[in-house]
Amino acid sequence: MRLKHSDVTPEPVYLNRRAFMVGAAALVVAGGASAAAAPPEPGPLKATPNPTFRVEDPPTKYESATTYNNFYEFGTDKGDPSRRGHTLRPRPWSVVVDGLVAKPQRLDIDEVLKAAPLEERIYALRCVEAWSMIIPWIGYPLSVVLKRAEPTRKAKYVEFTTLKDPEQFPAQKPGLFGLGGGLDWPYTEGLRLDEAMHPLTLLTLGMYGKVLPNQNGAPVRVVIPWKYGFKSAKSIVRIRLTEEEPKTAWNKAAPQEYGFYSNVNPTVDHPRWSQATERRIGEFRRRKTLMFNGYADQVASLYTGMDLKTLY
Ligand SMILES: Nc1nc2c(c(=O)[nH]1)N[C@H]1C(S)=C(S)[C@@H](COP(=O)(O)O)O[C@H]1N2
Numbered sequence: 001m002r003l004k005h006s007d008v009t010p011e012p013v014y015l016n017r018r019a020f021m022v023g024a025a026a027l028v029v030a031g032g033a034s035a036a037a038a039p040p041e042p043g044p045l046k047a048t049p050n051p052t053f054r055v056e057d058p059p060t061k062y063e064s065a066t067t068y069n070n071f072y073e074f075g076t077d078k079g080d081p082s083r084r085g086h087t088l089r090p091r092p093w094s095v096v097v098d099g100l101v102a103k104p105q106r107l108d109i110d111e112v113l114k115a116a117p118l119e120e121r122i123y124a125l126r127c128v129e130a131w132s133m134i135i136p137w138i139g140y141p142l143s144v145v146l147k148r149a150e151p152t153r154k155a156k157y158v159e160f161t162t163l164k165d166p167e168q169f170p171a172q173k174p175g176l177f178g179l180g181g182g183l184d185w186p187y188t189e190g191l192r193l194d195e196a197m198h199p200l201t202l203l204t205l206g207m208y209g210k211v212l213p214n215q216n217g218a219p220v221r222v223v224i225p226w227k228y229g230f231k232s233a234k235s236i237v238r239i240r241l242t243e244e245e246p247k248t249a250w251n252k253a254a255p256q257e258y259g260f261y262s263n264v265n266p267t268v269d270h271p272r273w274s275q276a277t278e279r280r281i282g283e284f285r286r287r288k289t290l291m292f293n294g295y296a297d298q299v300a301s302l303y304t305g306m307d308l309k310t311l312y
């Protein structure tokens with residue numbers, strides 16, 4: 001008689017392994033689908049370069065910016081989002097703006113695209129993992145849609161919520177625990193209202209002259225260039241104005257490592273590594289990380305009187 005795994009493995013291990021095997025089988029299926037249907041190349045998106053927001057360093061190669069990604073809804077490996085991104089359907093799509101506002105909105109993605117002239121802005125992106133890229137984004141200030149909704153006087157914070165749909169985001173499937181790095185879904189992020197209204201905070205619909213690729217957060221995300229990359233939530237479906245500081249996915253997962261503010265600060269190390277330098281993707285030597293990721297002139301005044309050493 002042949003032994004089954006359940007006969008030789010202690011119960012809890014067996015259960016975990018079974019969950020893992022189910023997950024592995026699901027991934028094989030997902031992988032098979034991806035080979036059959038490669039993600040379509042994103043179409044062109046016209047935008048006017050805005051010379052005020054333009055980092056002079058050369059942009060990162062498009063190939064790198066679209067294959068080296070953090071988007072844990074697809075898995076924790078840098079290649080997962082581009083490999084599995086085809087399961088996300090960026091249309092139809094709408095974004096709700098609600099909470100403490102006089103005029104709650106539900107905006108179809110086509111309305112979002114037309115709400116303001118599209119600008120191209122070349123920003124530095126600094127991941128908390130100490131790598132960085134230079135990316136030509138396309139979008140317009142988030143303040144445009146916030147003002148439309150007319151935040152009330154009680155509104156102090158803005159919460160962003162990413163789509164929750166396990167059919168589109170494989171790591172959200174129940175039973176695939178661990179594939180998404182232990183994050184709670186949906187992914188949420190947040191800003192103080194004045195940070196969200198800051199002209200640098202970009203509602204982002206494209207990059208490199210194209211519509212936003214799925215792996216970069218299609219069809220719409222935010223980009224906050226003076227903060228660590230995880231603040232820039234992808235594929236957002238809701239923007240909610242609140243009185244209290246919103247809970248954020250990374251802060252819930254590891255509060256001692258990922259604070260609400262998470263401004264880029266070379267003098268405050270991550271508990272497990274230094275933030276003094278960074279690896280620019282495509283370069284060999286490490287660079288010094290700049291205070292507020294190089295945007296100090298524009299944003300330092302937001303934090304007057306606050307202790308930046310403890311503001312993580
Ligand atoms: N919904 C969601 N948004 C996310 C993430 C994620 O895992 N899920 N990762 C963040 C992190 S850690 C980074 S560094 C940036 C990466 O953006 P990019 O892949 O477009 O360079 O997206 C951020 N936004």
Ligand SMILES: [Mo]
Pocket residue numbers: 070126127128129228229230
């Ligand atoms: Mo990141």
